[in-house]
Amino acid sequence: MASAFLLDMTRCIGCEACVLACKAGNQLPVDTQYIELIEHTSGTFPDLTGGFQNHRCYHCADATCVAVCPTGALFKEDGLTRLDRDACSGCGYCVQSCPYEVPVMSDGRSSKCDGCAANVGAGGSPWCVTTCPAKALEFGVRDAILAKAKERVAAIKDRYPKAQIYGETQAGGLGLILVLPDDPETLDIPADPPDAPAVVDLWKHVVQPVSMGATVLAAAGAGVLGIIARRNHMAELREVEETEKAGVSSGDPDTEDV
Amino acid sequence: MTVSDTNGDQQILRYRTRQRVVHAVMASSFLILLVTGLALVWGPLAFLAAGGWSRYLHRIAAVAFMSVPFLYLILDRAGAKEVLVDSFKYDRDDVAWFRHMYRYVLGRTAEMPPQGRLNAGQKLHHSAVIVFSAVIVVTGLILWWLKSGLTPTQLAWTAMIHDLSMVALTLLLVGHVFFTYVYTAWSSMATGYVSKDDMEMEHSKWVEELEHDGAEGSSS
Numbered sequence: 292m293a294s295a296f297l298l299d300m301t302r303c304i305g306c307e308a309c310v311l312a313c314k315a316g317n318q319l320p321v322d323t324q325y326i327e328l329i330e331h332t333s334g335t336f337p338d339l340t341g342g343f344q345n346h347r348c349y350h351c352a353d354a355t356c357v358a359v360c361p362t363g364a365l366f367k368e369d370g371l372t373r374l375d376r377d378a379c380s381g382c383g384y385c386v387q388s389c390p391y392e393v394p395v396m397s398d399g400r401s402s403k404c405d406g407c408a409a410n411v412g413a414g415g416s417p418w419c420v421t422t423c424p425a426k427a428l429e430f431g432v433r434d435a436i437l438a439k440a441k442e443r444v445a446a447i448k449d450r451y452p453k454a455q456i457y458g459e460t461q462a463g464g465l466g467l468i469l470v471l472p473d474d475p476e477t478l479d480i481p482a483d484p485p486d487a488p489a490v491v492d493l494w495k496h497v498v499q500p501v502s503m504g505a506t507v508l509a510a511a512g513a514g515v516l517g518i519i520a521r522r523n524h525m526a527e528l529r530e531v532e533e534t535e536k537a538g539v540s541s542g543d544p545d546t547e548d549v
Numbered sequence: 550m551t552v553s554d555t556n557g558d559q560q561i562l563r564y565r566t567r568q569r570v571v572h573a574v575m576a577s578s579f580l581i582l583l584v585t586g587l588a589l590v591w592g593p594l595a596f597l598a599a600g601g602w603s604r605y606l607h608r609i610a611a612v613a614f615m616s617v618p619f620l621y622l623i624l625d626r627a628g629a630k631e632v633l634v635d636s637f638k639y640d641r642d643d644v645a646w647f648r649h650m651y652r653y654v655l656g657r658t659a660e661m662p663p664q665g666r667l668n669a670g671q672k673l674h675h676s677a678v679i680v681f682s683a684v685i686v687v688t689g690l691i692l693w694w695l696k697s698g699l700t701p702t703q704l705a706w707t708a709m710i711h712d713l714s715m716v717a718l719t720l721l722l723v724g725h726v727f728f729t730y731v732y733t734a735w736s737s738m739a740t741g742y743v744s745k746d747d748m749e750m751e752h753s754k755w756v757e758e759l760e761h762d763g764a765e766g767s768s769s
Contacts, residue, residue, distance in 0.1 A: 355701065362588075362595035380589055380598035384708070388701035399601050488702040494709040499590060502716040509720055513727040520656030520731040527658060531746055 293370025294406070295433035296420070297440055298345055299470040300478070301447055301454065302427035305330075305343045309419035309428065316418030317407070323397040325404040326419060331478055344478040347419075348372060348393045348404040349458065350466025355487035356385035356394055356403075358495070364401065365394075370433050370466045371406035388491075390462070390484035406466070433466065440468045447472070462486070552742065559745035561759065563737050567624040572738050575617045579718070581610035586715060608693065615686055635667050636675035642754070643669035656731050658750040666755040670728075677721055685714035 310326045317325065329344040350371045357365045357372060364378035365385055379400040386394045386401065394403040407417035411430075415421070420428045429436065437459060444454045451472040458465030462484050469475075475482050552560050564572070585607040588597035597603050621629040645662040646653070646669040653661055653670065667675070688711035691699070699707065729735060732751060737743045748756050 359701070359705065361590050362598050364599075378595065378599045379601070380595070380604055381601035382589060382598075382604065383696065384704065387696060387699065387704050485701075488705045490702060490705045490709060494705060494712070498709055498713065502713070503591065506716060506719055506723070509723045513723050516654070517727050517730050520654060520727075521733075523656030524658070524731055524733070525656075527656070527750065528746060531750070 293433040293466070294411070294431065295350070295370060295436040295458075295466045295468055296406075296417070297429040297431075297436045297468050297470070298347075299427045299440075299443055300342075300345065301443075301451060301470055301472045302425045303343075303345055304425045304427075305345075306424065308422050308424055309345070312418040312422035313404070316410070319402075320397060323395070323402055325402075329479070333477065340477075342473075342478055344480065346391075346393070348406075348467065349391050349462065349484075350404075350406065351390075351462030351484075352465070353463030353486065355388045355390060355462075355491075356401075358487040358491045359384040359388045368408070369406075369411075371408075372403075372466065373405045373408055374401060374403055376400050376402070388487065390481060433464075433468075436468050440470050443470050560742040561745050561748055561756070562741055563743045563748075564741045565625065565628065566741065568621075568628050569738055569741055571617060571621045571624060574613055574620060578610040578613035578617070579722070582607060582614060583715065583719060585610065586712075590712060611686075611689055611693075614682075632667075632675070635665070636672045636679075639669060639672060640665075643672065646670070661751075663753040664751060664755070665758070666752060668751060674721060674725065678718065681714045681717045681721070685711060685718065688714065 305328050307328050310324055310328065313319070313325050314323075319325065326345065326347045329346050330341065331344060332339055332341045334340050352367070352370070354365070354367060354372045357367055360366075361382060361384065362378050362380050364375050364380070366373055366375070374394075381396065381399045381401070383396060383401070385403075386396055394401045396402065407415075407419075410417060416430050417428075420430045429439065437456075440456050444456055447454045447470075453473045455471050455474070457469040457471050457475050457480065458467055469480075471478065471480075552562075584594070585597070585603040588594040588603045589607075618629070621632075642662040642664060646664060649661055650670060652658075653668075688707050691707050692704075692711060696704065729737075732747060734743060734747070745756065
């Protein structure tokens with residue numbers, strides 16, 4: 292069953308406790324973090340509005356990173372986008388292709404939130420959810436999370452008329468459901484992230500299997516044909532030798548009976 | 550240069566040592582590129598790419614592969630020029646050779662039109678190798694140095710064209726190995742010598758040329 296995070300940006304106070312809990316819990320290197328708080332200010336003084344983006348993996352159902360990953364190090368599981376760093380070749384295609392610019396290279400390999408696969412697998416919760424003091428984060432079955440998000444939006448409509456859910460449909464449905472006080476663009480989140488390039492589908496599902504098939508067939512065909520053709524060639528060579536011998540023994544160099 | 554082997558069969562020097570060195574560099578770098586590249590795109594071999602070491606090997610082999618034309622020019626300028634010029638020069642016999650190519654594929658040379666040092670198929674093979682190598686080098690350099698400047702779509706196209714060029718080169722390799730096996734030509738790249746009988750069947754114009762040059766050389 293698909294899992295999902297709920298991230299209520301009307302409750303998030305930007306304390307960065309989740310950033311630290313994630314870093315510590317997942318024992319991330321000093322220069323690496325899965326969650327980043329990015330401040331946004333808009334308007335001109337004195338009419339300024341501000342906010343921050345709790346930037347982290349959106350766990351897209353149709354994940355571009357998974358589509359472009361050549362080794363299968365990035366994969367979907369329980370509605371979340373997992374990363375097996377041991378299988379990562381460090382090609383960086385995911386870094387290059389993610390519509391949310393989430394994965395980064397760390398120590399030569401891709402690095403991103405994997406939904407605390409180890410913790411959740413052992414019956415626990417993701418570190419960020421456990422730690423959030425404002426109860427802005429929850430984790431659970433996606434349908435229940437989505438229902439809760441809708442409740443929350445309904446409850447805050449008076450205060451935030453533009454309040455909305457983000458992630459129900461984007462990129463095939465996200466594994467991170469956001470409750471936003473305003474349009475996503477105000478937090479620099481694309482309203483409709485681009486799909487994986489169509490050519491990736493063509494590449495992985497047509498070009499690669501067809502190429503592999505053609506190469507294997509060609510090699511097998513060449514193997515069989517090679518045995519036949521070599522036999523023919525050896526027969527020709529023997530004929531030439533015999534003709535040469537016959538020519539030598541009869542003493543007539545012009546003898547040609549081929 | 551013609552010598553006799555232990556069986557008394559005449560052998561002709563077809564590839565000088567330096568040409569064989571160039572071939573060895575190209576062949577070994579190509580095979581490393583094939584395996585390390587395949588590891589990136591083919592699931593069953595992906596474990597080889599894990600950790601990223603294969604990407605470094607891929608780059609080292611890529612440098613060796615790209616150095617091949619320069620290496621050829623440095624080691625054997627005349628040979629390189631000869632192969633290049635010869636590869637793009639077709640005569641009537643070459644056209645006729647293509648018409649009867651199926652016979653050659655089946656190992657029958659008896660009624661094939663006479664051929665020079667390179668037969669028409671080898672010429673076409675060389676041109677194809679040059680074209681696809683150029684494409685793979687250009688896309689490879691883009692993926693190596695300019696990747697971060699590409700949009701996801703541009704990246705996917707570049708990688709796909711890179712892959713397809715390798716598919717083409719691999720199919721050309723299958724053909725190359727096929728003809729090497731059928732026409733017992735392994736020795737040409739091991740020792741440099743090939744059987745004169747074989748050459749008279751497959752490259753009779755070249756043998757004539759050699760004998761003509763040899764006769765001229767000895768008379769002058």
